[in-house]
Amino acid sequence: MIEIAELAKRYGRRPVLQGVDLRITRGRITAIVGPNGAGKTTLIKTILGLSRADAGRIMLDGVQLDGGVDYRARIGYMPQIARFPENLTAAELLALLKDLRASTDRDRRALDEELIDRFALGPQLDKPLRTLSGGTRQKVNAVTAFLFRPELLVLDEPTSGLDPVASSVLKDKIHAERRAGLTVVLTSHLMGEVDELADDLAFLLDGRVRFAGALEALKATTRQATLERAIAKLMAREAA
Amino acid sequence: MSAVRAGVVARVVRYELRDVAKSRWLLGYALFFLLATDALLRFGGGGTRALLSITNVVLLLVPLVSTVFGTMYLYDAREFTELLLAQPVRRDELYAGLYLGLALPLALGFLGGLLVPFAVHGVGDPSQWRLLAVLALTGVALTCVFVALAFAIALRSEDRARGLGAAVGVWLLFSLLYDGLVLLGVMLLGDYPLERPLIAAMLANPIDLARVLLIMQFDVSALMGYTGAVFEKFFGNGGIAVAIAALAAWVAAPVLLGARAFRKRDF
Incomplete structure (x- = not known):
């Protein structure tokens, strides 16, 4: 679904992405992992057009992204940090997003508000967002990502800040949507979570993809039973 | 560059208005003007003298509050901006929405x-209506100028403290230091004809521009001596139009600078 080629980005003098090549397959869940500062979030933001690449290209279904914005109607995004205007309520925030998308989604499909019920957010919807706890805001954040039944879901550290119950609800939702054909890109530093969710894995180190492929393939080539050990092996090999 | 869709801008403005309208800052700002104006009208002597005092409050406070509020708002809205930019919204549309959504409630407050x-x-004397109208319009113009300056500065600095510092620095320069520097120049170059440079200096500072526009309404320019006479002459000959155009340019330039920064910026 997405093809990324020779993507490069630097912030000032610091290179963040140094020629990233990556293919994200339709209908699968791809996890981008790597140490802090490896460029995971930058890569995601470049796909969304939040950051502009210095070089390289991104193709979505064979069409190169060129700064147009309409493709974003097909994407649901859950940023890492959930901070919203303090005096708006969650209901107002959702209404704003619906209003904004209404202008571009001509044939609007029914909204997916399942997570509101599953997270039991109903009573929180009319309170100002500033009064909600960090975890609750993160739940609102998750709702916004699924709301428009996107073809592609982009999740930046989706379970951070969520309690185990909410985290399980979110993972179940991701699995359910994956079965229904959704493509997912997510970043995570929790290997257990990646093991549980992902089909494919891209290991990013110093702005380059050091491994890309199926989870099973990684475990097989490193001859390790768990993902954590497989990644550790990979990093040790890189260091050697 | 693709066109800005007014509908999208209006939607962003509408929700931002709801957010800002409930802010305690804005309420405090409006209340302060309410109380200050009321007190000056009650105890400040005749209408014109009260208006003159209010003018000074407006010239000092409107730029300061617009600068600080504008900078803080943009830094606070950073994650929100990200979320909206991940929607099918163009950067120019979001920028216009954010700007109007803040400048509008500040101006209304x-x-x-x-x-x-x-x-x-x-109002005691009907002639004061004109004064009040000019004061109101000038205040709105200063709001637009300094919110735009705040945005242009905040978008160029990732660091919140530095951005806020720079914005307050700009306010300080325009509202306090500038006149001192101009005076110093006048003292050093007192032997030369300074009419034109002085008018240029006035046009280059939005607060000075607003102040002169207002003082010209008060019929006290005769008390300002030589420079007052220079301005009187300047404004008599279509200078008012020049001054208003200059103020409009002071709104447009930082708005466009901010838009440029917003387009290029990595979120």
Whole structure:
């Protein structure tokens, strides 16, 4: 679904992405992992057009992204940090997003508000967002990502800040949507979570993809039973 | 560059208005003007003298509050901006929405605080209506200028403290230091004809521009001696139009600078 080629980005003098090549397959869940500062979030933001690449290209279904914005109607995004205007309520925030998308989604499909019920957010919807706890805001954040039944879901550290119950609800939702054909890109530093969710894995180190492929393939080539050990092996090999 | 869809801008403005309208800052700002104007009208002597005092408050406070509020708002809205940019929204549309969504309520808060006391107490002399109208418009223009400056500065600095510092620095320069520097120049170069440079210096500072526009309404320019006479002459010959155009340019330039920064910026 997405093809990324020779993507490069630097912030000032610091290179963040140094020629990233990556293919994200339709209908699968791809996890981008790597140490802090490896460029995971930058890569995601470049796909969304939040950051502009210095070089390289991104193709979505064979069409190169060129700064147009309409493709974003097909994407649901859950940023890492959930901070919203303090005096708006969650209901107002959702209404704003619906209003904004209404202008571009001509044939609007029914909204997916399942997570509101599953997270039991109903009573929180009319309170100002500033009064909600960090975890609750993160739940609102998750709702916004699924709301428009996107073809592609982009999740930046989706379970951070969520309690185990909410985290399980979110993972179940991701699995359910994956079965229904959704493509997912997510970043995570929790290997257990990646093991549980992902089909494919891209290991990013110093702005380059050091491994890309199926989870099973990684475990097989490193001859390790768990993902954590497989990644550790990979990093040790890189260091050697 | 693709066109800005007004509908999208209006939607962003509508929700931002709801957010800002409930802010305690804005309420405090409007209340301050309300109380200050009311107090000056009650105890400040005749209408014109009260208006002159209010003018000084407006020239100092409107730029300061617009600068600080504008900078803080943009830094606070950073994650929100990200979320909206991940929607099918163009950057220029979001920028226009963010700007209007803040400049509008600030201007309305100021107008409410200024005009309500006059509506209650009434204006003594009909000639003061004109003064009040000019004061109201100048205040709105200064709001637009300094929110735009705040945005242009905040978008160029990732660091919140530095951005806020720079914005307050700009306010300090325009509202306090500038006149000192101009005076120093006048003292050093007193032997030369300074009319034109002085008018240029005035046009280059939005607060000075607003101040001169206002003082010209008060018929006290004769008290300003030589420079007052220079301005009188300048404004007599279509200078008012030049001054208004200059103020409009002071709104447009930082708005466009900010838009450029917003387009290039990595979120």
